[in-house]
Amino acid sequence: MRRRMLIIVLLCIALCLLILAPIIAFTPLGTTVLTSTGIVTVPTPTPTPLPLASPTPIPTPRPVLTARGTPPPITATASLLLDADTGNVLYQHQGVKPLLMASTTKIMTALIIIQTANLDQPIHVHQDAIDRVVLDDGSSAGLVVGDVLPLRDMLYALMLPSGNDAAYAIADELGGGDRAVFVARMNLFARRLHLFQTHFNSPDGLTADSTTHYTTAYDLALLSRYAMNIPLFAQVVKTETYTAHAPNRDLVWTNTNKLIGTYKGISGIKTGHTFGAGYCLVFSATREQHHLIGVILNSPDEIQRNTDAAALLDWGFQLPMLPSKV
Numbered sequence: 001m002r003r004r005m006l007i008i009v010l011l012c013i014a015l016c017l018l019i020l021a022p023i024i025a026f027t028p029l030g031t032t033v034l035t036s037t038g039i040v041t042v043p044t045p046t047p048t049p050l051p052l053a054s055p056t057p058i059p060t061p062r063p064v065l066t067a068r069g070t071p072p073p074i075t076a077t078a079s080l081l082l083d084a085d086t087g088n089v090l091y092q093h094q095g096v097k098p099l100l101m102a103s104t105t106k107i108m109t110a111l112i113i114i115q116t117a118n119l120d121q122p123i124h125v126h127q128d129a130i131d132r133v134v135l136d137d138g139s140s141a142g143l144v145v146g147d148v149l150p151l152r153d154m155l156y157a158l159m160l161p162s163g164n165d166a167a168y169a170i171a172d173e174l175g176g177g178d179r180a181v182f183v184a185r186m187n188l189f190a191r192r193l194h195l196f197q198t199h200f201n202s203p204d205g206l207t208a209d210s211t212t213h214y215t216t217a218y219d220l221a222l223l224s225r226y227a228m229n230i231p232l233f234a235q236v237v238k239t240e241t242y243t244a245h246a247p248n249r250d251l252v253w254t255n256t257n258k259l260i261g262t263y264k265g266i267s268g269i270k271t272g273h274t275f276g277a278g279y280c281l282v283f284s285a286t287r288e289q290h291h292l293i294g295v296i297l298n299s300p301d302e303i304q305r306n307t308d309a310a311a312l313l314d315w316g317f318q319l320p321m322l323p324s325k326v
Contacts, residue, residue: 063322065085066322068320075308076093076296077298078216078297078298080220080295081315084284084291084293090292092218095217095295096217096218099216099277101220102205102273102277104220104270105202106162106270107220107224107269108189110159110236111227112185113155120152122149123148123149124173125145132165132206133163138204138206139164143166146247149246153244153245155236156239156253159255161256162270163253167202170182186200186203193223194222195215199212201213205274205277206274224295228267237255238268263310263313265317267286269293273302277297279298280299287317288317292313292317
C-alpha cells in the first residue's frame, strides 16, 4: 500500500513538471522565477543607440521671373503685366483704378457661355441685336435678323470681330429673353472670382456709365488668367480668322487683335474701344515656358495701344529668373 502511494505521488510530481516546464522555459513569468532564484542568470542587454535624426533640408526657392530695371513708358491711364504662372504682378500703373473696359467685357460674356450653356444650342438673331450695331455705333459680326447659328459659332462672332450684335443675340437667348438675367450671371461670376472692383451692366461693354460698368487692370488680368486655363476659350481668342455658315451665305470673321500673327508667342486675348473707355487691350503671350498676361486701359489710339503692349511683353520676357522669396 505504501509503495502504491509513493508511485502515485511521483506520478503527480512528474505531471506537474511536464506542465510547468513550458511556462518556466518560454514565458516572462518563468524567466522571472528562474532569475529570482538564481537558477538562471539573464545578461543585461546592451542598448542600441538610435541614429541621429537628419534635419529637414530647407527647400531651394523656385526661380521665378523677377521685376528688375525700368519698365517701358506706357501712355495709357492704367496698365499691368502679370506673370500668369505664379500670379505675381511684374508691373502696374494705376492697376486698381476703376475704369470703363469697352469690349474687354466680352471676356466675361464668353466665360458665361462656355461654362453655363450648350454650345450646340441655336441662337436666334432679333432686331434689338441689329439695332445695337446700327443705332449705338457698335462693332458688328455682320449678322442679320433671322440668322440662326449654333452658340459655338456665335462665340467666335463675339470674340473675333467683337460683334455687339452677337453679344446681344447670345444674352437674349441665354437669358430667356431678358438680357438682365444674363448680366446678373456675369456679376455673380465676378464675385465668385473675387473680382470685387468689377461690375457689368451689359454683355458687350458699349456703355459710358462708369458707375455701373467698370473694372480695374488687376481684375481684368485675374479674370483673363482664369479664362486662359479653359482650353476652348484659349483656342477661340488666338484664332486669326473663322468661317461660319449662315443661311445662304458664309460669314468670315477676323480677329481685331492685331498682335495675333505679328508678335512672337502671342496667344490672345481681347480688344476694346469706346469714346469713354479709350483703346483697351488684354493680351497674352508665351515664350520659353513663361506665360504673361497684360492689360492696357484707356490708351489714346490703337497704334499706341499695340506698341505699348508689345513693349511690356518684351520687357517682361527679358526679366531674370531669380529664387522666389520664402
